[in-house]
Amino acid sequence: MKYSNLFWIAGICLLIFSCGKKEEENCELDSEILNQELDLEIVRLEREFFDAKSQEDFSFLIEKYPEFTETYLRPDLYPSLDTLTAELLMIHQDSSMRTLNDSVQLVFNDFSDIEKELETAFKAIKYYFPEFQVPKVYTFVSGFNTDLVVTEEVIVIGLDYFLPPTHEFQPELARYMAERYDRPYIVPMIVTAISSQFNNTNPQDNTLLAEMIYYGKAYHFTKAIIPCTSDQFIIGYTPDEISECYANEEFIWSHFVQNELLYETNPFEIRKYMGEAPFTDAISTKAPGRLGRWLGWNIVDDYVMNQDVTLQMLMMNPDAELIFRQSGYRPRPPA
Template sequence: MKNQILLPAILILVTLFSSCKQEPEECRLDEDILKTEVDLEIVRLEKEFFDAKSAEDFSYLFEQHPYFAEKYLLTSTYPTKEELASELLVAHQDTLMRELYDEVMIHYPDIEDLEKDLGNAFKYIKHYFPEFKIPKVYTFVSGFSSDLYVDSEMIVIGLDYFLPADHRFQAPDLPEYIAKRYEAKYIVPMIVTAISSAYNKTDLKQNSLVAEMIYYGKAYHFTKAILPCTPDEFIIGYSGEEVAACFDNEEMIWSYFVENDLLFETNPFEIRKYTGEAPSTVEISPDAPGRVGRWLGWNIVDDYQFNNEVPLWELMAESDTEKIFKLSGYKPRP
């Protein structure tokens, strides 16, 4: 019976999931927050590693950057560090690896904009969370083995993943719908979203779709709070047109979740259909972007924060997803 009720809505969604991109309003960062002192210097480790001429040079770099060597290069997984040094020497002498490094240096001759944007993000995080410690930040050319590494001590940005979308070098293991999010303008939002997990106390043991939706909603809400002038598409990884279309169809999307009793679904395979990586959410419409449950969760969290005037630290610390959902007063925008 549900399928008969929903069929007209799905047909309408297929037609309506297109929209003109809305013009962004002018946005300025808070000057008082920008006065926050942060000690950030991005070290371009790719230069040091590709300038190494011998295994001994690599061993020296391991000693100079021990945390990077252990956590990123995983030195402890090798019988000896000398063996890893020898492997890196061979890899960095490979013609294609040298070409990849050269292309990264062409497209990233300097990283001043990245350093400025990431520095401003750190100032905002420190404003909301004074205990936040500025991690060491490195860039690297990984040969498409690692895009981003983020923990409380260190961030490593694999710049080879963030070459232009039409570049001949592309990560071989990324489908196109994910690869389109790997450009320079996505780097800082991806880092901030990763950092949000340290503050996101959502209780996923509640094991429901709405819990997972709210987890991601809090992550995106955090990122938007830290990067208030960053368009939504660079935070969630949709195109501007997809963001606009989701808002245009918000009532229908919400109706689909409600009428199919999805919010408290606990089957992980069902949950993944609405929050997992996919080119589209075909259950709703072939034209609906993937991960639409995450987008909906973002709206719920935004409404919870707005309607209850909850500060960011308190929002992130709230573990009760049903409380957030109920007190959000969420309703689709007319």
């Protein structure tokens, strides 16, 4: 049977993840996690930026927020601080940037929902990984230059990237990617980025399987930290795409096995299944891109379930081959 016909099977499934296995009925975090004390600082820096009037004001902001300055503005790339502040003033006076900021302030005037989500997520990370240091969070208007910067000390959110997909101002991204830049994706993107701090890998393992397991661990981490978040906002597939993937999981897996892809080391071949693309054309133009990441997530979930390992144990394990072998992974037949 051809893949296009197999994808038609997805119509049998309820489209709200009925074919999926990650949506939990009881997704609330334990009270022991939620009752932790946590100091989260969020600075709406774009407001202070557009309230500034002179180079002296920008010099003051540079000194006031050294973490943002070093991480985002990169003063080391400028001949002097005067050069940097002069450029900031020029950006500040640009009419299109001011108009963009006005739109951002309308959409993100109330940021309390995201602040609460971040606080809850950081509490969960801190609970499972006590060494986690809560980063300082800045919001900014980047002029569609940077969507997110996530380091161990600082997070910068380019709010202009996350205006609604129907908004007149949009980043220059392919449509399939631009649809993932919306308010509900902000916290999952941040949590997935933070997962890299704890995601141990074997740098000598350059196989497709190793990359699949890496992303599988990242997505499993994100789901464990923010369990009430829909898979859609973690992996960036639409509900229909998720249902279609589960309806065709047997076919997808057989393609990987029959073509002996798991131990492929050619970067070009690996990119076909892991890289950003509107579809995985090596399988079908109806199959969403990044299918290797989705498959890796399923393998990791099975490993955790079948081996009864904790989140900490999973993230510490650098052995992709072992995780795969002990997962007992088998694709689910379509419903």
